[in-house]
Amino acid sequence: MDTGIRGKTALVCAASKGLGRACARALAREGVSLTICARGTSALETTATEIRAEFGVEVRTVAADLSTPDGRAAALAACPDPDILINNNGGPPLGDFRKLTREDWLRAIDMNMLTPIELIKATIDGMVARRFGRIVNITSGTVKAPMPQFELSNGARAGLTGFVSAVARQVVQHNVTINNLLPGLFNTDRVASAFPAIAKSRGVSTEQVIADRLKNIPAGRLGDAAELGNACAFLCSAQAGYITGQNLLLDGGAYPGLL
Ligand code: NAP
Numbered sequence: 684m685d686t687g688i689r690g691k692t693a694l695v696c697a698a699s700k701g702l703g704r705a706c707a708r709a710l711a712r713e714g715v716s717l718t719i720c721a722r723g724t725s726a727l728e729t730t731a732t733e734i735r736a737e738f739g740v741e742v743r744t745v746a747a748d749l750s751t752p753d754g755r756a757a758a759l760a761a762c763p764d765p766d767i768l769i770n771n772n773g774g775p776p777l778g779d780f781r782k783l784t785r786e787d788w789l790r791a792i793d794m795n796m797l798t799p800i801e802l803i804k805a806t807i808d809g810m811v812a813r814r815f816g817r818i819v820n821i822t823s824g825t826v827k828a829p830m831p832q833f834e835l836s837n838g839a840r841a842g843l844t845g846f847v848s849a850v851a852r853q854v855v856q857h858n859v860t861i862n863n864l865l866p867g868l869f870n871t872d873r874v875a876s877a878f879p880a881i882a883k884s885r886g887v888s889t890e891q892v893i894a895d896r897l898k899n900i901p902a903g904r905l906g907d908a909a910e911l912g913n914a915c916a917f918l919c920s921a922q923a924g925y926i927t928g929q930n931l932l933l934d935g936g937a938y939p940g941l942l
Pocket of ligand 1: 696697698699700701702703720721722723724726747748749750771772773774775821822823824865866867868869870871872873874
């Protein structure tokens with residue numbers, strides 16, 4: 684399928700690794716020029732070099748913390764009028780909700796709710812004026828099925844989801860859509876690095892922790908980041924203009940509900 688977005692520009696947040704990187708790669712494959720951001724320069728430049736070599740598109744890099752006003756300003760200076768915005772960020776820490784401080788909450792809300800909202804605010808009017816825009820927020824399966832220990836994520840991402848729902852319906856008449864991708868368990872650095880720590884705290888092997896998690900995933904495996912990237916590219920396609928305000932769960936069938 685020709686997704687019809689060759690020559691468009693995308694700002695892809697938190698894209699040196701994992702799910703953000705997979706979205707950047709999938710968009711580059713469709714001929715989209717990229718600005719990709721992350722805090723560290725090493726993985727960011729490696730990802731940019733690989734994408735340029737593989738797909739032949741322009742890739743700008745911005746090394747910045749997107750949770751800060753200066754970081755967002757740097758990203759928007761490099762890509763002031765994106766046709767496509769992929770909102771992504773690091774995830775908040777897990778832990779007992781009783782131990783979470785006000786500062787923990789403010790940081791999580793800043794990272795996973797207010798940062799994407801600020802980037803949407805800064806870019807959406809240009810999309811409306813050009814009569815094309817695609818915004819995809821990477822949130823989490825915990826939006827549909829909140830999990831214990833994930834309270835910072837549960838709360839902040841629910842806030843973003845509520846904001847997006849009403850805004851999406853205000854701009855779709857201008858061919859600007861906003862949708863959320865809800866990953867279940869994907870095989871990224873973040874997840875791979877969490878397993879040994881969980882294993883240590885439970886006194887079991889890493890293999891045991893992974894086997895236990897897979898019991899709850901009907902697909903019987905972790906997700907591949909490229910699968911989420913491909914879903915992202917489709918939501919950004921010309922053909923997806925009638926899909927907006929949706930929460931697309933990619934979890935190998937783990938969520939058991941009908942809707
Ligand atoms: P990952 O493999 O650790 O990659 C995270 C990326 O975000 C890296 O490129 C990282 O680069 C960048 N980043 C982190 N904080 C940033 C910041 N403040 N400003 C700019 N860039 C930043 O993580 P992932 O697994 O792809 O997860 C991405 C998001 O999806 C997270 O919010 C996570 O909670 C959520 N999620 C993931 C899964 C999963 O199974 N993987 C499931 C549910 C939800 P630097 O460190 O260099 O900045």
